[in-house]
Amino acid sequence: MVENLFEYDSVSLCDNGEGLKILDQTKLPNEEVFIILQNEEDFTDAICSLKVRGAPAIGIAAAYALFVLMNNSGIMRVPDYSAEFSRIKNLLLNTRPTAVNLSYSLNRMEFRYNECLKDKSITTELINQKLRAEAELIKKEDICSNLEIAKNAITLLKPSMSILTHCNAGHLAVSRHGTALAPIYLAKSKGWNIKVYACETRPLLQGARLTSFELKRAGVDVTLLCDNMVSSLMSEGKIDAVITGCDRIARNGDTANKIGTSSIAVLAAYYKIPFYVAGPSTTIDHYSLTGDSFVIEQRSPDEVTEMWYSKRMAPKDISVYNPAFDVTKSQLISAIITEKGIFRYPYNFEI
Numbered sequence: 001m002v003e004n005l006f007e008y009d010s011v012s013l014c015d016n017g018e019g020l021k022i023l024d025q026t027k028l029p030n031e032e033v034f035i036i037l038q039n040e041e042d043f044t045d046a047i048c049s050l051k052v053r054g055a056p057a058i059g060i061a062a063a064y065a066l067f068v069l070m071n072n073s074g075i076m077r078v079p080d081y082s083a084e085f086s087r088i089k090n091l092l093l094n095t096r097p098t099a100v101n102l103s104y105s106l107n108r109m110e111f112r113y114n115e116c117l118k119d120k121s122i123t124t125e126l127i128n129q130k131l132r133a134e135a136e137l138i139k140k141e142d143i144c145s146n147l148e149i150a151k152n153a154i155t156l157l158k159p160s161m162s163i164l165t166h167c168n169a170g171h172l173a174v175s176r177h178g179t180a181l182a183p184i185y186l187a188k189s190k191g192w193n194i195k196v197y198a199c200e201t202r203p204l205l206q207g208a209r210l211t212s213f214e215l216k217r218a219g220v221d222v223t224l225l226c227d228n229m230v231s232s233l234m235s236e237g238k239i240d241a242v243i244t245g246c247d248r249i250a251r252n253g254d255t256a257n258k259i260g261t262s263s264i265a266v267l268a269a270y271y272k273i274p275f276y277v278a279g280p281s282t283t284i285d286h287y288s289l290t291g292d293s294f295v296i297e298q299r300s301p302d303e304v305t306e307m308w309y310s311k312r313m314a315p316k317d318i319s320v321y322n323p324a325f326d327v328t329k330s331q332l333i334s335a336i337i338t339e340k341g342i343f344r345y346p347y348n349f350e351i
């Protein structure tokens with residue numbers, strides 16, 4: 001166990017470039033197990049089963065995956081390399097459809113690859129070096145973005161505030177620091193005593209297992225609640241603001257995030273509590289005018305009926321509705337905080 005969570009990154013490249021070291025998030029909070037991903041199945045399974053999760057972390061892991069798999073392929077001829085590059089890129093692209101950071105990172109890797117091909121005498125060894133540097137850069141930029149998000153978001157907060165968050169948009173979900181949780185960590189470093197309420201986040205319990213874990217480890221005052229307790233908590237006047245992360249933001253500000261986020265936004269509007277979304281500008285999907293066109297990932301029924309229970313908790317063959325994300329309408333979002341600034345309704349991200 002590492003005492004200080006920030007001493008390690010949840011995603012980091014092995015020095016020899018032959019694998020990606022990740023903290024297996026499905027084992028938290030009971031075990032802190034690092035695993036090395038090396039082959040196709042390792043990577044696709046890790047992303048699909050949420051061993052690595054959170055929109056920015058998925059994007060970073062996919063960029064590294066593309067490099068590691070190409071590097072490990074040992075392919076020497078450029079035409080063969082190109083065919084394999086496209087195959088792997090598409091494979092990774094289809095692992096999780098909603099987080100735009102996945103396609104952002106993979107498209108950047110492809111752009112770098114196409115730049116390499118302009119040099120007709122380039123070797124696959126040199127291409128691998130360039131891909132490695134690009135993946136490292138994507139991670140580095142994410143770290144910088146998160147620090148800027150923290151600085152921007154803290155201007156909306158005050159010492160002693162009580163903040164509600166949903167899912168996990170913290171250190172575990174990114175390169176470092178988090179998005180929604182980054183200002184909380186900054187506030188903590190300033191000696192502010194912010195109190196956080198973390199929604200459990202059914203069905204995969206990212207709030208209970210991950211947010212509670214990382215905030216507690218960082219010494220932040222955190223209280224866990226079930227998702228259906230939010231209205232009760234808000235009605236008692238216990239919440240000053242809500243901050244969540246995001247997986248995809250449309251041009252009009254409609255935002256996809258973990259299932260349950262939109263109901264919290266509706267409640268926040270009713271109780272007149274500010275509802276903030278924090279995320280890097282790479283989460284903005286400039287091709288989507290509104291959230292209506294977002295593809296929402298649908299997940300296995302077992303996550304609702306069996307996972308976490310010692311025995312099945314619903315009749316056999318019951319129909320199950322299990323979308324991984326929902327879309328919060330932009331009118332319900334008091335502000336969207338990126339590394340570039342604080343945006344308010346009506347949203348215009350053309351900067």
Ligand code: MRU
Pocket residue numbers: 050053054055056099166167168169170173174178179180206244245246247257258259324
């Ligand atoms: O299914 P998950 O756990 O990947 O969902 C994660 C979220 O919804 C996060 O809030 C979002 O990705 C932002 S992470 C900084």
